[in-house]
Amino acid sequence: MSETQATDTGRVAAVLARYPRHDPGDLVNILHDLQAEFRYLTETALQEAAAYLGLPPAQVYGVTTFYHGFHTEPRGEHTCTVCMGTACHVRGAPRLLEQLERDTGVAAGGTTPDLSLNVEEVSCVGACAIGPLVILDGDTHGHMTADDLSRLVTKLLDNEGRE
Amino acid sequence: MTAKLADPGALARYRDALGDLRSPRQEVIAVCVGTGCRANGAIAVYEALRAKVEALGAVREVEARATGCQGFCQGGPLLLLVPEGIVYEHVRIEDVSEIVEKTVLGGEIVERLLCVDSATNLQCRRDEEIPFYRHQQRLLLRDNGLLDPTSIDDYIALGGYSALSRALEMGPVAVLEEVKRSGLRGRGGAGFPTGRKWEACRNASGDLKYVVCNADEGDPGAFMDDALLEGNPHSVLEGMIIGALAMGAREGHVYVRQEYPVAVERITRAISQARELGLLGEAILGSELYFDVQVSRGGGAFVCGEASAMMASLEGRRGVPRRRLIHLSERGLWGRPTNLNNVETWANVPHIVLKGSGWFSSIGTEGSTGTKIFSLVGKVSNTGLVEVPMGTTLREIVFGAGGGIPDGKAFKAVQTGGPSGGCLPADRLDVPVDFDTLEAEGSMMGSGGMIVMDEDTCMVDVAKYFLRFLASESCGNCTSCRDGLALLHDLLGDITEGSGTRQTIALVEELADTVEATSLCALGTSAVNPVLSTLRYFRDEYLAHVDEKRCPAGVCKALITFSIDAERCNGCTLCAARCPQDAVIGEKKQPHTITQGLCIKCGICRDVCKRDAVLVQ
Amino acid sequence: MNVELIVDDVQVTAEAGESVLDVARHAGRDIPALCHHEAVPTIASCRLCLMEVRRPGRDWVQLTTSCDYPVSAGLVVVTDSARIRKHRAMNLELLLRRAPDAPVLRQLAAQLDVTEPRFAPVTDAPLPDCILCELCVRVCSALGYNALAAIGRGAHKSVGPPFGQMEAPDCVGCGSCYEACPTACIPMEDTATTRAIWGRTFELLACERCGRPITTEAHAATMAAKADLPVKSDHLCDVCKRRIVSERLASPGR
Ligand SMILES: Cc1cc2nc3c(=O)[nH]c(=O)nc-3n(C[C@H](O)[C@H](O)[C@H](O)COP(=O)(O)O)c2cc1C
Ligand code: SF4
C-alpha cells in the first residue's frame, strides 16, 4: 500500500468513526463528510463506507450517484455555481450560465481539464432578493450580469495562472 | 455546563433570571444575517457594528445582535433597532459609525437609511409603517428579527419552551385535541390536516415511533423553511417535542436540504443546547417524556422531499418513492409509525398550544386557518418573506406587501405552488390565497413559493424552465415521468426555438396527459401543471411562437434579434468593448450597429448600455 | 384471508395482499407487465400494467398500475378500456425509444397499434435496449450477490456494475439477471466451457453425468457455501438429477 493510500485510509476511518452506530441511515451524512474530506468520493472511500455500514458496495454506489450533490470524479480547486432557481431564472440566470460555460468551455456539472474550476448550478440558495446570483468559492455575488461574471471568473483564473 | 431544568417551574425561574439580566429597556441593534443579507455583506456590517458598540463600553449598554432573515430581504443588509422599531435598509459598513453616533448616542434618525413608501413617498421610521410589513401578520417570523438564533437563552427569554411546559401540563390527548381543533393544515404542500395525521400516528401500535421534520425545501425559488430553521430553530424543535409528546414518539429526524449549510449548523446547535437544558433526552422537564432528535442532510434531490422517498433516503437507500400501501403513520421509517411534517407546520405548534386553537382558527379562513409564509420573489419590488393570514388575496401580497412590479413594467403572472404549481394571470389577482381556492384555479398552495412575472417573462420559457428542473429531478423510476418529462422539455424546446408547430402543442398535451395520469408519485403527476396552466391562461403566447415564430416577451433567443436604436445610441463604445463576439461595430461617438451574423444574443450589450439603446425584437 | 372483488364484471376471490395484476392474470387476462417478477420486490417502473379500479364507496375510477395495487374487498377492476390503452400505448412509445427492436415491445406495439415512432430514439444509453426496469438489479440482490447497481437518476439512470467499472466484481455468473431481463439486453455469452457476462469470464461446471454445463464454478461454489456443503458435492444438471430420482424410484431393489 502506498503512503498516500495509507493516509487516505486513515482519513476515511476517522470520518467513519464519527458515526459509531454503524447505522445504514447515516450513509448520506457519511458521504457528505467524506466528500468534504476528499473533495470527491473515491472508490476506496465508498468501499470502506460500505463495509463499515454493512451495505453492498453496489447500493452505496447507487445512492452516491442518485444525489446530484455527490461527485465520483476528481474535482477542481475552485467552484463557480450559478443559481438556476426560479427567482434567478426569471431575472436572467440562464444567460449567466451560458456565459460561464462559454468562458470555461465546460458544461454545468463539469470541471475544467486543468482541475482549476468546477462549473455548477444550484436551485435557490435562499437569497432570491439579490438574484440572479453566483457563488464563487462560497462567496455570494448578487445582481450579476453576464459581463460581471465573465470578469469575476477571468480574474480568478488569471490569478491562478500567475501563482 | 448548565444544569438540566428539573421541571416546568425550573424553566420559568430560568426565564425570570434571564429577564433580570436583560432589562426590557435593553437596546438591541438587530442586524439581519439571513441568507439574503449575508450575501449582501451583512456579516461585515454586523462585525463593524459590534466592535463599535463594544467600544462604547459603559457609556451605553447596547447589544449588537445577529439575527436570521427578517423577511424584508430586498432592503438588505437590514438593521432593526429595538425597542424603538426603527428599520434601516441597505446599511453599509460606512454607515455604522453614523448609526452609533447619531441614533444610539444622539437619539436621532439617519433619514438616508430609512425605507421609503413608494406609494406615498414618505419615509418610514418604524417597522409597522413600512408597506412591506404593514400588510403582514407575522406570527412565525416576528421573532426572527428579535433573537439570536444561536442562543437558546434568547428564545427562552421571549417565552420559548413555555408551550412545551403547557403541553406537558395538558397531557398528550389534550394537546392532540387542540391541534385537531386548530384546523392546522400541513404547510409542505398537500395541506393535509395535521391533527388527523398525528392522531393516526398516536393510535398506531408500536413502541418506537418517529417524528420527522421535512426541511428539504426543494422548491427552487423559495426559502421560508430555511429562514425559520436558520432564524428560529428552537421554534421548530419545540413544535417537534410537543408533537412527540402527543404521538408518543421517541426519536426525531430533521431532514435538511444540503444547500442550507447554515440551517444545518443552527438546528444542530439548537438540538445540543436543548439537550443540555434537559429539553431533549431523558425525562424532559422532569416528565416521563423521552425524545431525541438528529439531523440528516439531503444529498441534492428534490424528490427526497416526498415522504416515501425521504424514508428511503433516511434508511440509506436511493431516494425513490414507492406506492404507500400502508400509511406512513403506521409503517414509515424502518417500518415503524412515523409522522412527517414540514418545518413551518412544526413552527405553528407552539403557538397553538400556548394561545389555543380558538385563537388560531380565528386567523385565516374557515378551511385554511392560521398564517402562511410566502417567498415573494421574481419581478417584484419588495422581494422577501411575507407572512399573511390565509385568504389574503394575491393582489394584496404582490402589490401590497410586494410593492408591485419594478421599473414600470406590467404584471403578467404569478406562479404559486413551486415547480409543480401553476401560473395565474392578472385577472386572477383577486383570488384569495388558501389551499382550496388555489387548487380550483389550476394552481396550488404548495409550500409557499410565489414568483412574480412581468411582461418581459416568456411563459413558454417559464414552463420549459420548470420541466427542465423536474426532468432532472425525476428519480428515474417511472417510464412516464423519467422519459416523458425529458421529452416534454425537448418539445417545448422546439417551440422556443421556432421549429414547433401546432402539432407540437397537441403532442405536448397528449404526452402531458399520460405523465399526469400514470406516474407513481406527485413529482410526476403534478410536473405537468406549469405546462397545463400556461397553456390554459397564456395559449396566445404559445401560438405566437409556433404560428408567427415570435417570442412576444423577447426571451427566446432563436426568435429575437438585438439591434441598436440609432437615436438613443451616443456611440460610447461600451457595448462594442464588451461584446464577446465583436458583433458591435461603429465609430466613437457615432451610432453603433450589430452584425446579426455574429451576434449570439448573449444580451451583454443590453446589460452594459447606459442609454437603453439596445433593442430586442 | 380471502376477499371478493370484481374483475371485468366477474366476481373473483383473491387472497388479501395479492396484487390486482396477479389476480387479473389468474383470471386469464393478458396484461403487459414488463418490470414485474414474483420473486423480487415490486417497483412499478414500466407503467404498462395499467388498470382502472374503483373502491367501494367511492364514485371515481382511478387509473393505476396493477402490479403494486393490492386487492381489497369490493374492489371493481377493469382491465381494458380506451383510457387504459391510450396511456399504455404512450408509455410503450416512450419505452420503444430505448429498445426499438426488443421483441417484447414490438409485439406490444402491434397489439396497441403503435406504428410510426413520434419521438427520437435514445442513442446514448450505456446498455442498448435497456428499459431501466431494474429487474436485473433486484434479482441479483434478492439472490444475495448485489453485483449490480442502479446508477444515477432520471433519464440518465442506468444499470450495471458499480464504480463506473466494466466488470462486476461481485458477480458469480449465475445468469439470473440475463434470464429476468425483459428485453434480453444483457450480453451473456456461453461457450462449451466458459460464460462471459458483465465484463467477466467464468469457467462453466459440467454435469458429471451428461457433460452439459450446469452453471459457473463461482456460482456453484457460493451455492455450496450457502447450503454449507463441501464445494465438491455431486455436480449434476437438473435433467440428470431428475433422471436419477426416477431411476431410483423405478429400481426394483427399492
Ligand atoms: C416531489 C415532492 C417534493 C416535496 N418536497 C417537499 C419539501 O421540500 N418540503 C416539504 O415540507 N414537503 C415536501 N413535499 C410534501 C411532503 O411529501 C409531505 O407531504 C409533507 O412534508 C408533509 O408535511 P405537512 O403535512 O406538514 O405539509 C414534497 C412532495 C413531493 C411529491
Ligand atoms: S413519478 Fe417520477 S419522481 Fe415519482 S417515482 Fe415516478 S419517476 Fe420517480
Ligand code: SF4
Ligand atoms: S447580444 Fe451579445 S453577441 Fe449580440 S451584439 Fe450584444 S453583446 Fe454582442
Ligand code: SF4
Ligand atoms: S453601449 Fe449603448 S450607447 Fe454605448 S455604443 Fe453601445 S448602444 Fe450605443
Ligand code: SF4
Ligand atoms: S449473473 Fe452476476 S450480475 Fe447477474 S444475477 Fe448472477 S451474480 Fe448477479
Ligand code: SF4
Ligand atoms: S438490463 Fe434488462 S433487466 Fe436490467 S434494467 Fe435493463 S431492461 Fe431491465
Ligand code: FES
Ligand atoms: S432562486 Fe436564486 S437564490 Fe433563490
Ligand code: FES
Ligand atoms: S435575509 Fe435579511 S431580511 Fe431576509
Ligand code: FES
Ligand atoms: S409491471 Fe407494473 S409497472 Fe411494470
